[in-house]
Amino acid sequence: MITGNKGEWSEIYTLFKLLGDKQLFLGNKNIEKLEGIVYPILRVLRTENNGDFEYSIEDEIILISGGEEVLKIAITEFKEKAKFLLEKIKTNKERTFSVPKIEEFMQSISCLSLKASSTSKTDITIIVHDQRTNQQPTLGFSIKSQLGSPSTLLNAGKTTNFIFKINGIIENKEIERINSMMVKRGKKESADLKGRLKSICLNNRELKFYKTERQIFSNNLVLIDSRLPEILSEIVYEFYSSKKSSVVYLVENINFKNPLNFDVSNEHKFYEYKIKRFLTDIALGMMPSKVWAGQYDATGGYLIVKENGDVLCYHIYNRNEFENYLFNNTKLDTASSNRHGFGSIYEENGEFYFKLNLQIRFL
Known part of the structure; x- marks a missing residue:
């Protein structure tokens, strides 16, 4: 059977x-x-x-x-x-x-x-x-x-962790308090990631992107676009510090803030264009744990089975529709912080760090 x-x-x-x-x-x-x-x-x-x-x-x-x-x-x-x-x-x-x-x-x-x-x-x-x-x-x-x-577009793992350095004074007692902040979801308790992030950024402290946890992922991102690790770190930070999760909203917000100081005097869509490239490469073969050579997998697109039974085609053969579909129909999601080792302040060589994780799911 x-x-x-x-x-x-x-x-x-x-x-x-x-x-x-x-x-x-x-x-x-x-x-x-x-x-x-x-x-x-x-x-x-x-x-x-x-x-x-x-x-x-x-x-x-x-x-x-x-x-x-x-x-x-x-x-x-x-x-x-x-x-x-x-x-x-x-x-x-x-x-x-x-x-x-x-x-x-x-x-x-x-x-x-x-x-x-x-x-x-x-x-x-x-x-x-x-x-x-x-x-x-x-x-x-x-x-x-x-x-x-809804299926995932980018699965979470230690491979998709972004490491931020904490700039500013933070005492051990406060670190313990922040690392113990939990939130109830139904009958279960899980790490209060947004609460922890908010607490870290009090008293003039700030988080500054340091690097991705895995160098292969960083190199894959740089291959797509040299500024992509920084751009994604901004989007990940925006997700954990706001109530919104859709890729469209997060990119719009980053575009408004323009943290990388692109020349937007002529309204170039730098962030949107680069994120569309990233989503397309993820959809068609790029994996965070493997060296990406830019070669698309044998698959060139998606067939979407809708709730009413219609089957719609998105293919690299019609690149604009495919990119727009991915951009408009994905969101960031929170994975298990215990399983993937993120969401707690830790110390290395006298410096303090905090990891946030990137997971992308379809709406």
Whole structure:
């Protein structure tokens, strides 16, 4: 029996939905269809444990394996199964669940697992017809579903900690008091990070960005843009010292304050442009713990499964829409300070430091 969570079942839903629709709809920054632009789908490619399969769209769906036609399936079959599966995903209350009727259909079309077998971030590969250029590009996608919990764009870790130096006098007794500040969330207590940060900055003390905890992450950021470590440190600090979390708001605020003293006399969007570059590189392959050479993963974009079942396409092939989608639909989030080792004042060589963590999640 195949079991999976809502996100995993969304991958199969996407396969069925695209084969039933026979076309790919582009999305805008607000996750709405871009009117008048569609890509007719020619083929969908999927790698299973037992081989590579191709779903060719003609009057019917033709399943091809090893260059040989294996099966023909009516397009209406995929439409019906997509509708049925969407309802099951939306109404199920379990963390993981099975859908026997869909599993039976999956096996009949040589679809043996929920997740496509892949070494990259690519969940599905689609060959489309671009009517504007008359080309047939092969586009790889990672599938992001709004049917389950919001997924992370950048996972938290010690790799994503930013270290700040405390300038000003702070006594040991006060350090103990600040490091013990907690806040209740439901039945659990967790570190009061915003309260601790506010207390540090009393009595003319200030936090000054020192460095990222891991040099690889810093170098990756510098590769994208030489000022990016400083810019991100400002955004992280802004997040922990305000009540807002959306990337759009945080960048707008930083742009207004202009802490890096860019020449904004002609209203250049320095911060917005650089953060969009960062989000795009994170989405398409950059990881904080690995040396980033600027090579995008095999995937070139995202397919978003909306709550109403629509599937929208964002791809580096249409870079502006992709960047605007990431910029407008992400926020900073607070990870576990215990697990990732941040949020407490510590001393090194007679100097005092405080770490804040960067985690980015979809709205």
